[in-house]
Amino acid sequence: MKINLVEKSAKNSSDIEIVLVKTLDGLKDSEILEILDFKAKDESCVLLAESKKIYVGFEENDYDSIAIAIATAIKKFQTTKFKSAKIKLCEVLENNLKALVEGALLGEYKFTHYKSEKENKKIELNLIVKEKTPELEKVLKESKIISKAVNKTRTMVNTAPADFYPSVMAEVAQELAKDANISCEVYGEKYLEKNKMMAMHSVGRASIHESKLIHLSYKPKNATKKIVLVGKGLTYDSGGLSLKPSDSMVGMKMDKSGGCAVLSTLWAIAKLGLPFEVHGIVGAVENMIGGNAYKPDDILKAKNGKTIEVRNTDAEGRLVLADCLCFAQDEIKDIDYIFDYATLTGACVVGVGQYTTGIMGNNEILKRNAVLSALKSGEYATTLDFNRYLKKAIKSEVADICNVANTRYGGAITAGMFLDNFIYDENKEKWIHFDIAGPAYVESVWGYNPHGGSGAGVRMTIKFLQNLID
Template sequence: MSTSLEVKSESPRSLDADAVVVGYHSGDDGLVPASGASEVDSAFSGGLGSALALLGATGAVEEVRTVPSLGAVAAPVVVAVGLGPAPADGASVSADVVARAAGAALRALRGKSRVVVALPADTGELAAAAALGAVLGSYSFDRYRTGSTKEPVSSVTVVSGAADAAEAVQRATVVASAVCLARDLVNTAPADLRPADFAGIAEQVSRDHGLDITILDEKALAEGGYGGLIGVGQGSSSPPRLVRLSYSHPEATTTLALVGKGMTFDSGGLSLKPSSAMEWMKSDMGGAAAVLAAMRAIAELRVPVNVVGYLAIAENMPSGTAQRPSDVLRIYGGKTVEVLNTDAEGRLVMADALVRAQEDNPDLIVDVATLTGAQLVALGTRVFAVMANDDAVRDQVVAAATSAGEAAWPMPLPEELRKGLDSSVADIANVAGERWGGMLSAGVFLKEFIADGVKWAHLDIAGPAFNQGEPHGYTPKGGTGAATRTLVRLAESLAQRAE
């Protein structure tokens, strides 16, 4: 079920809905109603904040308290969500805090149909944050559930008097819907998302949103010399695919290439993973999911930039036809790779796609991949890494992520790590001879397939792409849609720079 949004400027006290969401700050003298909450707060005798304090509310970020309105406002239920300390010197609360608060509130309101969100929305940016959080917080993946479940909220009204609120909320709705597409893809059981299935979904998205698409099957990949995809996919009964999507705008002067890792399931191949590490490997196509979702949003928003997207799709399975450690693959373009570990397969399919993407002569290439377990060791489960062959490009991508509300951190590509990837029989090995700096070594490997003068950035989203813990803010358990918002914001920033 999708969540519809609208913007109204009326008092949240009088709007007809199943629940109204308001925000509170923590203060030295108790709870302080946030912008948008004052009329609801004053409708209660003695102030709603006083009643919430008696219930133990502190105003901490994402803290949720639900109270019956008893006729004080039109909605029968009021949901108060914490926003943390009030900003100093009259500054506005951050958009990220508003989005997380909206998400936490909407997760608590499953089973309700119509919800009014009266969180701080004095600007279009804050109204968009409330809308984004509401849609993402309402997300639910129920494809495989039987019996009755609480339906997510179907209709949200964002209260805002900002002149640009409606336009900002519309953009937020498009982006949030794209994130939900990426989440759906990641959450789908791998038996239902084999490489051909994923390519078919991309084909449907292209038809619905006016994208051009080319799909290379296993025969075309073999004839074209895509040794990475063929090698990784040869152990599976479901052969690999390379999908190329293209979006063009008549006013665009800049071309962005996006490349996504699309391992629909990663068993590790003959270098088999332990079972506990395999349980969530349906998420190993999170990079390709983010690229497809971002392409859809960019097309729907009509961003004035040209974008090509590559989905490198395969399934890594052990069988009598699987590639072996010590096999040598010839990547598209001719460079050879010795496969020392078949579980380091993502970089092999990405190498094929990265070389192919350069033939489009883009101004910038950005790849997105759930590439290494070392990313989780370095940055945890909520922050993805950004590496690049140009510091300014790396900073530009990190800035786009920050602006989009995603946590990213710049990381280096140390030249000394290249020696560890030397092979005695091929141009390069797919893993380093030492275990340290595994995330960076993987980035150094990919950099080998980028020609001099081509601007490129690499996003390792291994941890943030799949939430194995409890839901928080607008982030559910399971697929998160990580990096989708960053890619959309990056496309928009490139368009702005070209103006």
């Protein structure tokens, strides 16, 4: 979709008009809208073909309500043969231009790669403003980049595992790096062995696809802070020898969502020109079964020397992240923030629902700032607190730590506390764990998010970094 800012005084010949409605009072078509039982509510939408207008309701003057409204209108627009639409922006919509642009671009997204018949309809959206100010132009530009990054993540997540395995993920990372003019290093299994990253190495060793450690680096001049983003890149997770039930394997292409979010976020950060040095570390691995698979009862040694008792090979993401977190801290010094992203636990989905990210760590203020950034960006998030009693649940009698807890309760938190064992003392207060297991992949449309990958993590991370500038 092409989105333009058009001044009110300029000529415009759009095919149809989209009208966002908070109240029916004073509307020219209010009588017919009432007959059609249209209400100014979220996701309420009607097309008046003869009038060439799409009316869509919204309830609040906030990001979510406006983004959902425009996404709903765009979906209705896509069902017509019209090619261009206009929206006359009032003060409320101008103040929420970010929501309007991102809602339109995110709502338009469809994953049709595997469809035998594809629609290649190109549409245009003209936003009519009183005056094109530099501020509005900046918001439009930034929102386009952010939306593109989210949609890139969605496409990667939705791609079938036969077409998206570790070496492909590495190739995509190199392509994104080239496009954004940032550096990219890719390491294979020999590197993992040499550098004693045996937790990550063990997870992927039964796959025919070699595991890859990906390191993206964005280093602008005069960077004011140094940030590290670490992503779980399980391109497919069968559960390993602790094999998942067949129904639970469906959709496990989504287990790479954290790594995909990190790749796209690095691309967006570079495109936005944010004044921070940012590194992206992704462990791209496929967890499969075979004669060489790692086993329950194995004792693995991570990069920092800690030993891990394996009691369930389906708790593999935390093993990959453990070594990636150690790699990041060993290779990158003087870090200001270190964030990791993972579809880590079903327990998080049970606890907070499928639309919300669980945020964990040791720094209460940092966690709450992350939640606030998520909410302002259009994502849902909440904190899950560590506690001394759950810490005991991951104690091992034969190793330093166990990869699963001895209790069925608090699984998201115990997974986060497992990762805390691989955060060095000097970085304890700088680290946040984002469990995106719920929102990263949902098999139904929600708001401006499609069936499948949502791109969770991208917008809230960029918003957090932008807040550091403010």
